[in-house]
Amino acid sequence: MNEYLRQQAEAARGFMPADEGLALWQAGTDADPSLGPFLEVGSYCGKSSVYLGGAARQQATVLYALDHHRGSEENQAGWEWHEPDLVDPHTGVLDTLPSFRRTIFDAGLDDAVVALVGDGPTVARHWQTPLSLLFIDGGHGLEPARLDRELWVPHLAVGGLLLIHDVFPDPEDGGRPPYEEIYLPVLDSGRFTEEPGLGSLRRLRRVT
Numbered sequence: 001m002n003e004y005l006r007q008q009a010e011a012a013r014g015f016m017p018a019d020e021g022l023a024l025w026q027a028g029t030d031a032d033p034s035l036g037p038f039l040e041v042g043s044y045c046g047k048s049s050v051y052l053g054g055a056a057r058q059q060a061t062v063l064y065a066l067d068h069h070r071g072s073e074e075n076q077a078g079w080e081w082h083e084p085d086l087v088d089p090h091t092g093v094l095d096t097l098p099s100f101r102r103t104i105f106d107a108g109l110d111d112a113v114v115a116l117v118g119d120g121p122t123v124a125r126h127w128q129t130p131l132s133l134l135f136i137d138g139g140h141g142l143e144p145a146r147l148d149r150e151l152w153v154p155h156l157a158v159g160g161l162l163l164i165h166d167v168f169p170d171p172e173d174g175g176r177p178p179y180e181e182i183y184l185p186v187l188d189s190g191r192f193t194e195e196p197g198l199g200s201l202r203r204l205r206r207v208t
């Protein structure tokens with residue numbers, strides 16, 4: 001990853017550690033763009049989008065960055081991951097889209113990152129394009145995690161890479177839904193092989 005993009009990614013708001021971000025970028029450069037574009041679920045302020053978008057541009061493909069931009073449950077007032085300055089006074093809830101757009105603009109990635117703004121399950125039910133890379137970092141509650149798996153994983157092409165963030169086998173380390181509702185069922189499906197991940201980032205390749 002070039003130095004400019006790396007610095008832009010590190011400066012962006014968000015909760016992705018730099019080493020996991022670089023592992024995301026690496027996965028993007030390892031993906032086969034002939035299988036389709038990249039898609040991430042849960043862009044927040046665009047930090048992961050810079051890592052994946054940088055790889056997408058290098059691969060001459062595109063990253064679809066999907067988010068309703070109103071924050072997940074854990075981002076709302078009273079929760080651990082709440083950032084009050086991101087609240088839109090008009091709606092009284094989060095609006096991370098302006099911050100996302102600044103992040104992508106500053107990184108010079110407007111040609112490689114396409115924002116999809118809306119409800120993830122609604123978009124998934126109408127989506128038709130096979131994906132070469134799918135990154136799931138959406139809502140970490142049980143139901144959002146289950147829906148992301150059920151509705152998005154089938155869109156990954158055979159040979160494509162599935163990346164899952166915030167996978168914590170030990171409950172002491174963090175919430176369980178990404179582990180129990182996404183990672184374990186995907187592995188149990190027999191359709192994926194696991195490749196080396198990093199931190200809470202898991203990397204699986206669809207083989208059938």
Ligand code: MG
Pocket residue numbers: 015137165166
């Ligand atoms: Mg995350």
